[in-house]
Amino acid sequence: MRSATRYLAAHPRDLTLLTLWSLLEAGQTWLLGYALARALDDGFLAGVNGAGLGWLAVAAGAVAVAAYGTGRVYRCVAALVEPARDALVRRVVRRALDAPDDAAVSRLTHQVEIARDTLAGLILVLRSFVFTAIGALVGLFVLAPQLLLVVAPPLLAGLILFAATLRPLAHRQERFLAADEAVAGELGRAVGGLRDIRAAGAEHRVAAAAAAPVNAERAAAESVARWAGVRVLSVSVGGRLPILLLLITAPWLLRQGVTPGALAGALVYLTQSLLPALQSLMEGLGTTGSRLFVVLRRLLAEPAAPPPVRVAAPPDPYAISLSQVTFAYGPHAEPVLKGLDLDVPAGTHLAITGPSGSGKSTLTALIAGLLAPGGGEVRAVADRVLVPQEAYVFSGTVRENLTYLCPRPPGDAETLAAAERIGAAELTDRIGGLDATADPAALSGGERQLLALVRAYLAPGRLVLLDEAASELDPAAELRAERAFRRRPDTTLVVVAHRAGAAARADLVLELDGSEAELTRPRSTGHRSDPALPL
Structure with missing residues (x-):
């Protein structure tokens, strides 16, 4: 993860453009709940339907502007990710030339593509969560500061619970990739000697030898899936529990001066912004982020020096x-x-x-x-x-x-x-x-x-x-x-x-x-x- 952070910090121009375009989405997030609250309180509930429709039109216009910003965001992400992939390919090829091993094919094909895709996904989900959360939390505060007393504690608890699962999940992702390399190595040896395996009638023996790494990879994948299931609890605590608490505390909030429009806007912030962003964050960091951490560590690590293949100098001439x-x-x-x-x-x-x-x-x-x-x-x-x-x-x-x-x-x-x-x-x-x-x-x-x-x-x-x-x-x-x-x-x-x-x-x-x-x-x-x- 540190390597990815250093890489992103080395591209300030692309990061600045990404931030600027993401601000359009943050503005849309804030305006969506706020405009709905104003449409109810100052428009429909006050009997001024024109004002209500006007605020809804403002919210619809913000969605259209944000959609344009999202398209520009993807271009910025591509400008960040594709050079990183090329740099990884060059490093993997140099490593394969200096210290060839059976896992080189897995690193060059499978793991480099994992790194590229997960880096792009990680940038998108982190950007989305940060700007969406800022827009939603600022919107809740502007509508009624009391709303933060209900929403913030479970949101924070869900994030803490999720953070506690990152390290175990990363370790299991690493075991899965090690098992994938073992499978690639075993299959590479089998394919290399396919003609001889066929001639010697050794198909069953080779299949039995390949079964062990395949089973190990399956077990590692099942372990990753079990830990990934913990994300469901984290999402429930951080994203769904605030909705439930908001509904339960609605009478108290109304007595504290919170308007019906502000309550409706808060529900929009939670259901349309914070919950989807939280789900994307936990999916991105919990699975793809852990995979990126593990893959980069394996791709960037210096290989253990293999026994050299010694080719002595020939006699003259x-x-x-x-x-x-x-x-x-x-x-x-x-x-x-x-x-x-x-x-x-x-x-x-x-x-x-x-x-x-x-x-x-x-x-x-x-x-x-x-x-x-x-x-x-x-x-x-x-x-x-x-x-x-x-x-x-x-x-x-x-x-x-x-x-x-x-x-x-x-x-x-x-x-x-x-x-x-x-x-x-x-x-x-x-x-x-x-x-x-x-x-x-x-x-x-x-x-x-x-x-x-x-x-x-x-x-x-x-x-x-x-x-x-x-x-x-x-x-x-x-x-x-x-x-x-x-x-x-x-x-x-x-x-x-x-x-x-x-x-x-x-x-x-x-x-x-x-x-x-x-x-x-x-x-x-x-x-x-x-x-x-x-x-």
């Missing part, structure tokens, strides 16, 4: 050296790679081919250091960059998207030259140049891949791993990007090839077919085949 490498997705799964030996000289262009599920992406992740081998040794140069098939583009400027992997961002001339070499110059111009904002939703898959390829070209990596990174491009665009990397000084290029032409252009081709690996040299030896490498 190689950029990659694999010795008897074996990898399987799970202790009982069939190995995807088994006993693989591979030496790739520095400056070589290697293409990895094979049918779907043969281990191409797995091998690329092992070389990149994202996965640890179950057996054998992986050695590769330290400076390496991986571009996956699903290229990531975030809501920042084009320059930020292209250079954020560079320890020292290059100048504009160098950045534009890299875009020209890869074939993305026309795209960057169409977006609006380096200072324009890149909208991921407005870009096609191929356009996102072009930006990711420029980013990899600019990154200080001597080993470039392209895991079907040009699959959305046409053959000519793929060839241009590939040639750019081949001409890049001191670069070893590894391409997971999805087209036959990409393999034909390589210095070495490693073909994986699920049972063995074969290394060929199509460029230098006329497609002479080396002996099969064991899998």
Whole structure:
């Protein structure tokens, strides 16, 4: 909650606009009860129907003006929330790159969206309650100060009771999110080894292993629901009890000089303003607010350092050296790679081919250091960059998207030259140049891949791993990007090839077919085949 407060305080202009537009709603809240009281006391009960109708017209006009203010409020909330979501996405992605774990998908998809939606909801309900309560309480005081003696004590008691439930509810929300991460991790491992699970007939064993975290998440959700039920009591004490007390004490209030119109106006304040605002506040803080507190704490916390995946330096003159490498997705799964030996000289262009599920992406992740081998040794140069098939583009400027992997961002001339070499110059111009904002939703898959390829070209990596990174491009665009990397000084290029032409252009081709690996040299030896490498 402190992080959210600091973020809002850093945007004073948007908060000021939000406050100004919210004052229209506060004015409407106050005028609604006051106008009704005047319509009764000075109009209909006094026999002056015109005055009564006039006051009702004033109240109706205030509602229309407040509706316009509410529309402007939503624009202010969007201006506050969307940059916060983008900042969280960047933080989660950096965390996943620095310390990948099974919960990264849950954080990037589920938890970031929870944070965005709940932050927007929290701003709306807090704003609504504060301004509505001020308008209603000021209205009660203006009508008759005695009304506050009846309304204020139960309202305060309901708020205190509700505040006492916030901490227990937050703890249970945290347990629920931890259980959700465990479910995401278990399902991620199962999906990653789906082919092997099917082949080994281990569906029931995997389902039994996944049942425990699923049941834990269900139990955590039930606990959250039980504590959320306490809100009903809080709303009854703070919002409905004042209405009951107002009706019970009506004879005493009339004897104290409170007019019938003031009593009617007070009922309007309670039923049409305070009670709905209190219900929204308790719903927002009690559930969504607790979720925001927990999610932000988990997203902003520094991750525990995982055991590093160590990729040692290869012997000269190689950029990659694999010795008897074996990898399987799970202790009982069939190995995807088994006993693989591979030496790739520095400056070589290697293409990895094979049918779907043969281990191409797995091998690329092992070389990149994202996965640890179950057996054998992986050695590769330290400076390496991986571009996956699903290229990531975030809501920042084009320059930020292209250079954020560079320890020292290059100048504009160098950045534009890299875009020209890869074939993305026309795209960057169409977006609006380096200072324009890149909208991921407005870009096609191929356009996102072009930006990711420029980013990899600019990154200080001597080993470039392209895991079907040009699959959305046409053959000519793929060839241009590939040639750019081949001409890049001191670069070893590894391409997971999805087209036959990409393999034909390589210095070495490693073909994986699920049972063995074969290394060929199509460029230098006329497609002479080396002996099969064991899998």
